[in-house]
Amino acid sequence: MTSFLAIGLVLAASLVIGIYGVRAARTTSDFLIASRKVAPGWNSMAIAGEYLSAASVLGLAGLVLKNGLGTLWYAVGFTAGYVAVVALVAGPMRRSGAFTVPDFAEYRLGSPRLRKLSGCIVLVIMLLYLVPQFKGAGLVLHLVSGAPYWVGVLLAGMVVSVSIAAGGMRSATYVQAFHYVVKLAFLAVPAVYLIVHAGADARAQALEPDRGAVFREDTVVEFNVGTRLEIPEPTTVAATGGESVPLGAGVHDVAAGEKLTFPAGASVPRPAGVPELGGEEWSRPLLDTGEAGSPLFGTWSTLLAITLGAMGLPHVLMRFHTSPTARTARRVAVGVIALLGVFYLFPAVYGLLGRVFTPRLALGEASDTVTVVLPAEVVPGAPGTVLTALVAAGAFGAFLSTSSGLLLALAGGLSHDLFSGSVPRLRFAVAAGTMVAVLIALPAFRLDINVLVGWAFAVAASTFCPLLVLGIWWRRLTLAGAATGLTIGAVTSTGAVALSAVADLEPGWVTILLAQPAAWTVPLAFATMIVISLLGNEPDWAEHALLRLHAP
């Protein structure tokens, strides 16, 4: 109930701020970029608010719990991406005067067809990103209220699309700045409170590397999907019907839907394909994706995908056009780095405490929920309920602000780049985009939030990143080069992750190359653009278009 109230308050405040921000969205420019009247401080906060999605608020803590400290590199990559944005794209993108990435593509290379191709890639990236946000919203509502998953998804879709369709980017700016504060406060305050109240014993346990996890009390673990468990020592568990089942040390298969009750003090079993909770692999801050036995490669590939992917995210780039000058755009991006750095100190707290208090979440494919579930486990009673409400409201804020930014970019892609832009059509595009995302999110209950978000980053890194970097810094980029590179980057990155999601592959190099494709798709896209461009000749005015991007 308290959680509902808190989420309701965040929703109501968002709507009020959104309506206050409506004033008058009269032209396409008002709608998409707030007519460039947004102050730098607000803009930094709005960008950070938009960027910190369900993947950061819910997903990151869950990843730390399930896969260990190495997943903190995701957060580093999310932040490092902004250093690349400051250095390479923020200023020139703003000077180009383009609203969207496809707009920029047409400015630099002078082809409406390239604009359409880029518009299609925007749609792919935005949908990949939007679906997990709706999933997060449905999950949080389901957890705190027991309401069916689809209610949360529908409700979230309605609130976001109404607020955006009415107010456009101007309202989104203030709503998103508000959401940054909500997210930071509602994650940081409970985190500090939990650290203080967890007790010295639990704190020491959470911080000690190489110490396996045990159940603190009799724990019911619900298995949503069939799971292969490695049991470290013989344990007697109670099965669904209440009968005692002795499990010897070794590998056991648990069927989907089964509930096992582990006794207090039993070691937490290890699901196949995941490092042992608190084991050496878990506590080393490196990412061994796909268990290829090369953690450094996994770490670097992830860093590459996320750092370069952040540079190519259309909804983030669009935000820089709300700055009055290129100089302000750059400074806004620096502000974002500071705000992200502060926020990313906290998700790890939930992951680390989660290993001590709620190790069961790492077993039942529910690790995404650790941020919301943890407070009540650490602090029972009324304070726990209030903390849960705060965290849930923060998570909902994360979902709201990110999805409103995504929807704007999606609407921009649909109406501005693929068709012609007018405000009624943009509003229609927002509604249509929401509907598609909600429809995909409804059956996506089992999908891991971070898989989809990581996918969006990989596609952005393999398509728009080379287009922007070469378009801004290399005179000789040609239309043929850009178009071929975009196509190859989009096909390989989407294909690789789709294959790794669908096919059941053995751990090894093939798996890691498919699950983290950026390490080869990004260089491939760059190389294609460069080689094809060198084969042809750029038009005479290409250098003028390039120089204008850097004119102080």
Add this chain to the structure above:
Amino acid sequence: MKPNRRVRVTSPQTRIALARRHRPGQHLLPMPAPADITGARAAFRRQRRIALATMAGLACLVFGTSGLVAALPALDRLQVAGVPASWLVVGVALYPLLLALAIVHVWRAERAEQGDGAPPANDRLRHG
């Protein structure tokens, strides 16, 4: 112009795209050359040098620290205020360094722009 008046801003290529709605297939008009092409080239090269330096710094920072963590397992054992040092490096220490790198870049890029003597073109547009 009154400070609070809302102005419609449309990028040139958007205007062209909108005007061209019923005549597909036409290409962008040739972009005019900047007034001082030698100066513009020099400014571009200066900015590119600064950007390359920052990107090199970024690569050293993130790949370097992850390499360090991989090369020195001792960092996991070394405790700072009760927390393993390698956790602190990844979870805390990198963020101020990334921020510092970005601030230095902005400082250098803006100084390079001021070196040209002319006021920023975009500011002129805004007040014009």
